[in-house]
Amino acid sequence: MKPGKALIAQGGGPTAVINQSLVGAVLQARSYGHIDAVYGALHGVRGIVDEEMIDLTYETNLNLERIAQIPSSALGSTRDKPDADYCKEIAKVLQAHDIRYFFYIGGNDSSDACRIVGNFAKESGYDLTAMHIPKTIDNDLMANDHTPGFPSAAKFVAGAFAGVNLDNRSLPGVYVGVVMGRHAGFLTAASAMARTFADDGPHLIYLPERTFDIDKFLGDVKSMYEKHGRCIIAVSEGIHDETGAPIITKLQEEVERDAHGNVQLSGTGALADLLVNEIKSKLGIKRVRGDTFGYLQRSFLGVVSEVDQKEAREAGQMAAIQAIGHGNSGTIAMKRVGNYAVDFQLARVEEVAALTKVMADEYITAEANDVTPAFCDYLRPLLGAAPLDAARLLSPKVSKILKA
Amino acid sequence: MKPGKALIAQGGGPTAVINQSLVGAVLQARSYGHIDAVYGALHGVRGIVDEEMIDLTYETNLNLERIAQIPSSALGSTRDKPDADYCKEIAKVLQAHDIRYFFYIGGNDSSDACRIVGNFAKESGYDLTAMHIPKTIDNDLMANDHTPGFPSAAKFVAGAFAGVNLDNRSLPGVYVGVVMGRHAGFLTAASAMARTFADDGPHLIYLPERTFDIDKFLGDVKSMYEKHGRCIIAVSEGIHDETGAPIITKLQEEVERDAHGNVQLSGTGALADLLVNEIKSKLGIKRVRGDTFGYLQRSFLGVVSEVDQKEAREAGQMAAIQAIGHGNSGTIAMKRVGNYAVDFQLARVEEVAALTKVMADEYITAEANDVTPAFCDYLRPLLGAAPLDAARLLSPKVSKILKA
Structure with missing residues (x-):
């Protein structure tokens, strides 16, 4: 040696x-x-x-x-x-x-x-x-x-959506959460691990592996909102139109690029705000909120x-x-x-050098707005111990007297 | 009974x-x-x-x-x-x-x-x-x-800024984190608990208890950036000008109000983006990023x-x-x-009914861009066990040979 x-x-x-x-x-x-x-x-x-x-x-x-x-x-x-x-x-x-x-x-x-x-x-x-x-x-x-690095960031994203799902059940509305990921949707897909009960969010997941169509998106949101009275949506920051142009560039006049020529996607709430405004104006839903998880996904101390x-x-x-x-x-x-x-x-x-792996087709549903059980099977062992048991109150309804 | x-x-x-x-x-x-x-x-x-x-x-x-x-x-x-x-x-x-x-x-x-x-x-x-x-x-x-509810949200905010501080040391620049709080700055102030070492962020903290002046703000950022080569800023979503008008309304054309007449501050990244653009355009700093912590502050599962x-x-x-x-x-x-x-x-x-407590004067510095040690003493016992010890590499520099 x-x-x-x-x-x-x-x-x-x-x-x-x-x-x-x-x-x-x-x-x-x-x-x-x-x-x-x-x-x-x-x-x-x-x-x-x-x-x-x-x-x-x-x-x-x-x-x-x-x-x-x-x-x-x-x-x-x-x-x-x-x-x-x-x-x-x-x-x-x-x-x-x-x-x-x-x-x-x-x-x-x-x-x-x-x-x-x-x-x-x-x-x-x-x-x-x-x-x-x-x-x-x-x-x-x-x-x-x-x-x-991916499993810990995935654990953060799953914990964020699990909490947001509970919050949104308390005060129903539409919620858009934007997750890091330029070309690969793995981290956005990790939001699926937030689900326990059948009506838990995220109800829709959009990945950069598929073309994003705003009209299809609004139709999906409308349908989920009618079904559940609320709708939680996980969106990758890298979603793009059929030409490959990031949806975020439709809004921003000036686009920042890094030394690798990549458009800056993180560190701005523009994409979430764009989608929130589309939902408010086109679907007429009042309570619509958007968060961009940003740097917390990769740096949060303690997760x-x-x-x-x-x-x-x-x-x-x-x-x-x-x-x-x-x-x-x-x-x-x-x-x-x-x-x-x-x-x-x-x-x-x-x-591996300068190459990019994206999600396999078998991990994305045909509707291109969710992940498959195969993806959850792939991800589950990477996350380690769950922070908490999911739970809901199970008590029976009280019979109405005045409005019976 | x-x-x-x-x-x-x-x-x-x-x-x-x-x-x-x-x-x-x-x-x-x-x-x-x-x-x-x-x-x-x-x-x-x-x-x-x-x-x-x-x-x-x-x-x-x-x-x-x-x-x-x-x-x-x-x-x-x-x-x-x-x-x-x-x-x-x-x-x-x-x-x-x-x-x-x-x-x-x-x-x-x-x-x-x-x-x-x-x-x-x-x-x-x-x-x-x-x-x-x-x-x-x-x-x-x-x-x-x-x-x-406050101590757990404060723990989230402290963990977020502690992580962001480390992330920003790795890749230096300016970072703006927007924290919930309409009239009271306690939650934004909790960001101060992220600090261990003398140059740790957040380096500036802006609270709704004080009038926000954009020129003073830009001067503060410039000075901190020159001192540390980076700058992390915690900003309350409720910061307002001398008339009491929220800074966020300077940007948004349509303002949403709730049943109590309050302007919607959360669920949008507009304020962070506004401040980031000001810093980029007025100070000419290239790497400037903004995050809005949003609903994760009150709902994140496991913190x-x-x-x-x-x-x-x-x-x-x-x-x-x-x-x-x-x-x-x-x-x-x-x-x-x-x-x-x-x-x-x-x-x-x-x-307590319909009244609002704000931060005591003794918790805010005279410069109105930071909190005092008294505030940290107040908050410390509420947070419970720290998730981690802070740490830095302590090894000596290698003597230069070529560029000596």
């Missing part, structure tokens, strides 16, 4: 468990005798280029275990997407510090960055082992049954799936074992075994 | 613990031999007028204990505000069913309804004991140190203060003891004892 230093970084949107992967990889990396030091880059690849790194070699185990529990990226993150010049800068820093093992925790964009850096090192004859560790609340990585925590830790550990223990570059792919365990396999980073 | 039936109802916005008060009152009421039955009105006073009631006398203790755990109003709620005619209808129903004890769990509007019903019964010579049980996430009831749960239960129990055990009408007022216990005292309903 080649001696040298290991470097770890976190990229893209933070999650509730990305620090579990960080801590898993750091603790495992430190256990190998041929590792001189374990560095952490601040704010992802940006910290490498800027030579902004910290030395995690003597970070106490106690503090690492605390860090593992908190949401967000403890090293800081970035949205930078390295091009060839950027990678040249990265390679220079890695070489200057004798870094021989590079770990990048992130989603499809970060795995692509990891791939580019690995290829660039190989082309320039620098012996580097580059390993991607999966993470994304969107659950949209190819080659993975699911990804760390986490214990299954997700363990798996994120294990993904980080396995990355260190494969890279430092066995000298393998690549990515760690999570494969489901039975009902339910996970096998953490080494895979080629090209299998 | 006069024999007869007891009736309980829930009014106004649901909370995480309003069912604790329901269950506390029902269990205690059922223990008295002179109570023939305990009824529950569906959807507050509306259910009385419509004679829509259920008989809770034989609801199992097991199911009641499950109900106590879930957020929202298990009996359903209403925004109806009874006038004289409405009360005449209520009195007729109470008389027809021989209801001699009436409990109404709610905020200032519901306590006023309770007062009107009680007075009307007295004037018409019907022997009725009317008892109000405090509840409101706004924490704006007079005569109370604090009110059931609750165990202190709040116990106190809500006790308020319900004490209401039954005072009304059924001692024949007293009124309200239960929560008084703080030492640091920390609560004394549940009988008080006159006129002390």
